[in-house]
Amino acid sequence: MDLRLADKVVVITGAAKGMGAAITLAFAAEGARLVLSGRDMAAIEPVAEAARGMGRSVITVACDITDPVQTEALAAAARDAFGRIDVLVNVAGGTGPMGETAWSTSTEAFEEIVRLNVTGCFNTMKAVLPVMVEQCYGKIVNVGGTFGMRGRAGRMAYSASKWGLRGVTKSTALEAGPHNINVNYVAPGMVEGPRFRTKVIPDVMDRHGVSEAEAVARHADEYALRRITQDEDVANACLFFASDVSRQITGADLAVDGGWAHL
Structure with a gap:
């Protein structure tokens, strides 16, 4: 099936490693033009070079998604380079405290992971949505996690952040839908x-x-x-939501977990 992603302008956060790299190369294989962002530019460059080696147009932009000034600059760089923004894939995120109960988790650790996993994605969405609204087209794919669908003992802070991201996704889907913008949530299990x-x-x-x-x-x-779950499994789900094959799907949760969250 042709996903018709050739020449689409795709902004990917957290593009340097693991899922981010796999998602980047999956979009490159489909012919997309890429805007790759993250904090560790040295780690992003090999991924960018691999995509360029496939004949793709790629720019890299240093961006801490918790800083709205930097996310606005990311969106501006994408538009300046390519004239539009078709897809945003929010991969950047963190794990937060592990093995901690709700009563042993520090307020600082809780706030840090919520700021990264929720506020960070809000910042990038806020930056690209005016462009998508203006062009009356866009796809946003937020990569969350199944602990934001079932919860997990010892991972309360992380789980809370991913539940929050689901809420951001669903509400934004309702707001952006009249502008022909799809907003969906991919929930990997353990990858x-x-x-x-x-x-x-x-x-x-x-x-x-x-x-x-x-x-x-x-x-x-x-x-x-x-x-x-493998990185490529998550990448394939992101391709699906970024393409017009999923044109009538928005505000959805797609668990990529081998059967855990919903069983």
Whole structure:
């Protein structure tokens, strides 16, 4: 199926690593023009070069999404370079405190992850939406998480931030819909990669006194398909929501988790 993403202008936050890199290269493979942003520009550049090697037009913009001045500058750079903004994919985010109860989580840690995962996405959406409204076209894909759909003990702050992002997504979908703008939410489950291996799995190993292999198996056994989500699975969901194949879908939650959030 032709997703008709060739020459679409796609802004991707958190494009440097893991899911962000996979999403970037998936859009590059579809022929999109790319605006890649993040705080670590050295990490973004190899991804940008890989996309350029596929013949794509790419610009990179340093941006801390928690700073609205920087997100406005990101939108301006995209428009200056390409004349429009067709798609925003919000990948940038963080994990917050792990293994903490609601009563042991510090206010500072709670506010920090909400600021990154909710306010940061609000900032980028606020920056690009006037452009999308003016052109009467746009797609926004917010990458959240299944802990924002079912909750998770020991991950209260992260879960709260992703529930909040769902609310931002759904309300904005209602507001932007009359302007032919779709706003949707992709919710990965546990995704194989550095964050999973260096943060999530060590926490499980410490709490349950199990090996790394046993910790991974514990997670896989929770899912109907008995396997951990891969970066490419999330990228494919983002392509779907960014394309006109999903033209009649907005305000939706799409769990990419092998069967956990809804089962």
